Amino acid sequence: MSARTLHLGYMYWANGTHPAGWRRPGAEYSRAFDPDYIAGLARIAEAAKFDFFFFGDRLATGVEYELTNTSVLARIEPFTTAAYLATLTSRIGLVVTANPTYYEPFTLARLTASLDHISRGRASWNIVTGADGRAAQNYSREQHGDATERYDRADEFVGLVRGLWDSWEDDAFIRDKETGVFVDATKIHRVDHEGAAFHVRGPLNVARPPQGHPVVLHAGTSERSRQLAGREADVLFAAAATVEQGISYRADIRRRAEEAGRDPATIAVLPGLTPIVAETTERARQLYDELNALILLDDDVRLGGREPEEWAYSETLGRREDYGPGLRNLGALSQRIGYDATVHGLDDAVTAEAAATFGPVGRQLVGTVARRTGRTVSGDDPTTWRDLLYAHIVAGHVIVGGPAEIADYIEEWFVSEASDGFNIQSAFLVQQLHAFVDLVVPELQRRGLFRTDYDGATLRDHLGLERPENRWTNAGTVSEPSETPTAARA
Structure with missing residues (x-):
């Protein structure tokens, strides 16, 4: 394992992560299935020396995403797209998401091994167990299964896939034209x-992947998720929102890895991060406000001719009670902060007296507004109820600032060992990807935190991971694939 270095992944959201970013003039909003567009984003990330380009996935959809994240309403299939990108890039890792609940181990092992060959050792599998129960109905199932059932299946699934990756030793191919011996x-x-869930004979019908095992990623914070991560994952996507939470999560995962007999230093924890970047802090905050002004609140939906219940309901995509009406108003905010905000106007200032009655979520939102906008309760530029509502809607790990501030934030998390880097997401495209690459990456490089060139050819090289030895090497055990002679001939 090489010395600890900062890692950056880039997550592909076709329209960005901000719920209204796609509405901004000049933002991309219609190219989610355009191969040239996707390849262009991957090349930008590769030129900036990102560790990997990441495809999330979800096996169901719902009309509610119209106002929360248009990027997941309909998204391109990861394996097909990653294979295409493998032919148009040369160094950046390619992460595909696949849910063990709806795959067979042999199929997944074959797909990932093939992608690793096509990319010459740049493939990675992101394990998700799935939280959207609607997927079951797309796969001829009555139920999605509870978390325990899904993780039991995933535990068995991952070990089986690793066994299939190892089913061909690296030197199994002889290919001797003179003797006619093709394999040993x-x-x-x-x-x-x-x-309990699978009965698989094997061997896999694909040669062992160039990386031995493609890099394994996982996201989650539940107890079962942490168990799986400590035992199997090379990279973790964590949901920590603060440095303190990050330190605790990373330490817990490393402890679990050590208990599983692994070197904890080989695991990289990379929280998701949406940096809203501009040349100056003032301009970045202005950009954040401009994006939020494009968010449709419930009253805006009514003015557009629909009730909030209508955009949250479709006979085709789901039941109204799955999503709930009226999520973007002061009533919804009130339920979160523990204070009746409906007696105020959106643009009224939040008073210190009102803020003093807020619950933990309300106090957190006040801090979020201050970090993102510089506005504070009772300050010269006071926090408004609209600010709090926007902070409630634009949830997640969002940081607003100029290049030095964004770099400071990343460095603080890295140096404090709250993370080993970040999985970068853009609020909208393509401008914000360029802004991060052109403004923040050079600052990180100037500080000696991030690479200026790739050190190797594979994703394992980028992450400082050794290639795992095949479990059959020096095992002293022979497992014939079938009733064949020791040397198979053409």
């Missing part, structure tokens, strides 16, 4: 797995 059958192994 003693180096091709069945897995003969008989488990």
Whole structure:
């Protein structure tokens, strides 16, 4: 393992992560399925020396995403797209998301191994167990299954996939034209797995991946998620919102990895981060306000001819009670902060007396507004109820500032060991990706935090991970793939 270095991934959201960013003049909003557009984003990230380009996925959709994240209303299939990008990029890692609940281990092992070959060792599998129960109805199932059931399946699934990746030893191929010997059958192994969820004979019908095992990623904070992460994951996408939370989460995962017999230093924890970047702090805050002004609140929806209940309901996509009406108003904010904000106007200032009655979420939102806008309760530029509502709507890990401020933030998390880097997301595209690459990455490089060039060819190289030895190497055990002679001939 090389010395600790900062890692940056880039997550592909076709229209960005801000709920109204796609409405900004000049922002992309219609190219989610355009291969040239996607390839262009990947090339920008590769030129900036990002570790990987990441495709999330979801196996169902719902009309509620119209106002929360248009990027997930309909999204391109990860494996197909990553294979295409593998031919148009040369160094950046390619992360695909696949849910063990709706895949078979043999299929997933074959897809990931093939992608690793096509990309020459740049593939990575992001494990999700899925929180959207609607997916079950797309896969001929009655139920999605509870978390325990899904994680039991995932635990068995991951170990089986690793066994399939190892079913061909690296030197199994002879390919001797003179003798006619093509493979050494003693180096091709069945897995003969008989488990609670799967019965798989093997071997895989793809040669061992160039990385041995493609890099494994996982996201989650539940107890079962942490167990899986500590045992299997190379990279973690964490949901920590503060440095203190990040330090605690990272330490917990590393402890679990050590208990599982792994070197904890080989695990990288990368929270998601949406930096809203401009040349100056003032301009970045102005940009944040401009984006928020494009958000449709419930009253805006009514003026557009629809009731809030209408955009939250579709006979095709789901039941009204799945989403709930009226999520973007002071009533919804009131439920979150523990104070009746409906007696105020959106642009009224939040008084110190009102703020003093807020619950934990309300106090957190006040701090969020201050960090993002510089506005404070009772300040010269006071926080308004609209500010709090926007902070409630634009949730997640968002940082607003100039290049030095964004770099300071990333450095603080890295140096304090709250994270090993970040999974960067853009509020809107393509301007914000360029802004991060052109303004923040050079600052991180100037500080000696981030690479100026790739050190190797594979994603494992970028992450400082060794190639795992095949479990059959020096095992002293022969597992024939079938009743074949020791050397299979053409």
